[in-house]
Amino acid sequence: MSPSPESRSETGADLVRGVALILAAGLALGFAYNALQRGAGSTQALAWVREEVRLASLEGPAAAPDSTAAETGDPAAASAGDGAQARVEAVPAHPGPPARSPDDAPPAQERAPHGTAPAPAAASAAPPVPPAPATAPAPDALPDVPESNEPREVSYALAKRFHDAGAALFVDARTRGEFAEGHIPGARSLPFDDVFERPELARQLEAGARPIIAYCGSADCNLSRDLAFALVEGGHRRVLVFRGGIAEWRAGGAALDEGGPAEHSP
Amino acid sequence: MSPLARTLAHPAALRIARTALGLVLLVAALGKIGDPAAFAGQVENYRLAPLWSVNLIAMSLPWIELLAGLALVLGVRPRAGAVVALLCMAVFTVAVGSAWARGLDFECGCFGKASAATVGARKFTENVGLTLLAAIAALRARGGAAS
Numbered sequence: 001m002s003p004s005p006e007s008r009s010e011t012g013a014d015l016v017r018g019v020a021l022i023l024a025a026g027l028a029l030g031f032a033y034n035a036l037q038r039g040a041g042s043t044q045a046l047a048w049v050r051e052e053v054r055l056a057s058l059e060g061p062a063a064a065p066d067s068t069a070a071e072t073g074d075p076a077a078a079s080a081g082d083g084a085q086a087r088v089e090a091v092p093a094h095p096g097p098p099a100r101s102p103d104d105a106p107p108a109q110e111r112a113p114h115g116t117a118p119a120p121a122a123a124s125a126a127p128p129v130p131p132a133p134a135t136a137p138a139p140d141a142l143p144d145v146p147e148s149n150e151p152r153e154v155s156y157a158l159a160k161r162f163h164d165a166g167a168a169l170f171v172d173a174r175t176r177g178e179f180a181e182g183h184i185p186g187a188r189s190l191p192f193d194d195v196f197e198r199p200e201l202a203r204q205l206e207a208g209a210r211p212i213i214a215y216c217g218s219a220d221c222n223l224s225r226d227l228a229f230a231l232v233e234g235g236h237r238r239v240l241v242f243r244g245g246i247a248e249w250r251a252g253g254a255a256l257d258e259g260g261p262a263e264h265s266p
Numbered sequence: 267m268s269p270l271a272r273t274l275a276h277p278a279a280l281r282i283a284r285t286a287l288g289l290v291l292l293v294a295a296l297g298k299i300g301d302p303a304a305f306a307g308q309v310e311n312y313r314l315a316p317l318w319s320v321n322l323i324a325m326s327l328p329w330i331e332l333l334a335g336l337a338l339v340l341g342v343r344p345r346a347g348a349v350v351a352l353l354c355m356a357v358f359t360v361a362v363g364s365a366w367a368r369g370l371d372f373e374c375g376c377f378g379k380a381s382a383a384t385v386g387a388r389k390f391t392e393n394v395g396l397t398l399l400a401a402i403a404a405l406r407a408r409g410g411a412a413s
Contacts, residue, residue: 015345015346015349017346018337018343018345018346018347018349019346019349019350019353021343021346022330022333022334022337022343022346022347022350023330023350025329025333026326026327026329026330026331026332026333026334027326027329027330029326029329029332029333030325030326030327030328030329030330031325031326033299033325033329034302034325037302043303044301044302044303045302046302046303046306046321046324046325047321048321048322049318049321049322050306050310050317050318050319050320050321051317051318052317222307222311226307
């Protein structure tokens with residue numbers, strides 16, 4: 001029988017060459033494919049150098065989207081009038097009909113003077129140092145949540161205030177099992193996995209006039225952000241992300257509810 | 267060749283191992299090629315590679331997997347394909363193990379977004395199994411018969 005290439009003594013060099021060939025060809029094909037996608041303007045194309053996606057903070061540039069900056073959330077929510085100006089300037093305004101504010105103060109519909117700005121991902125530059133709070137915060141006034149085609153982040157302090165006022169719909173992006181083990185009281189279970197399989201679940205979520213606050217386990221987990229983007233895609237225009245999630249909620253000493261999901265979104 | 271290797275290196279066993287491994291690689295690769303953004307997101311989640319390199323990895327790794335899978339299934343330079351698979355599996359196993367140890371909880375990224383399996387013991391065991399399979403597939407066939 002004719003010797004197969006393997007029964008001859010295949011040199012180690014042959015093997016190394018073969019491995020190098022596959023690696024090099026794989027790299028080349030991968031880059032070429034991506035270049036083609038980019039050339040075709042496909043949404044599947046990747047940037048060559050990845051940069052951090054930073055969601056703009058609801059509280060404006062004053063508050064870094066970071067748990068340690070929780071305190072700065074309050075001063076930025078001074079009054080609906082002044083606060084809205086600062087906040088709207090931080091994010092591109094969505095050119096749409098004004099949203100009904102969930103709280104009492106009439107919404108200050110100041111649209112940012114600039115046109116549609118590039119995505120808040122451009123705010124990946126280091127967040128500026130938070131300015132010292134100038135005015136005493138009005139503890140009862142929750143900030144207006146303007147409409148946007150991108151979700152924004154909220155700090156723990158602000159999320160807690162929304163929660164205590166019942167002014168937002170909290171959705172838990174984790175699995176139902178994790179939800180049952182402990183969730184933010186009043187939150188609805190909307191596992192991102194489910195929404196991923198059935199995007200209509202995002203569209204069907206009824207938030208009424210309230211903004212939606214998505215959360216998951218911790219800042220390490222991206223489910224909350226993924227769910228928030230899915231909700232925006234599903235048509236919701238006032239979606240917030242509480243990145244700190246259950247971990248920060250617990251660390252803040254607030255209570256968690258246990259038990260099975262109340263109701264899945266209709 | 268050790269007795270164990272001799273058993274495993276039987277041409278028929280090798281063909282099965284290589285075909286099986288190749289198919290797994292093909293399915294995994296196609297899933298990732300189909301949604302590069304999702305895979306890139308998952309590579310980022312592991313927080314092992316520097317952020318700037320994540321997209322480069324995400325766009326090339328699936329194609330490397332694809333070629334290795336083809337090499338194995340088609341029987342063209344199958345040993346090279348198996349060694350590449352072995353390298354990939356070793357890297358994945360370390361990544362999954364590291365994430366598991368750090369308690370990171372996110373989609374595994376093993377089959378693109380098709381399977382949202384969280385990192386954990388099961389995924390780690392699967393990876394170890396595949397690594398072993400790749401090691402077997404990389405064995406040189408026992409002399410005397412075409413594989």
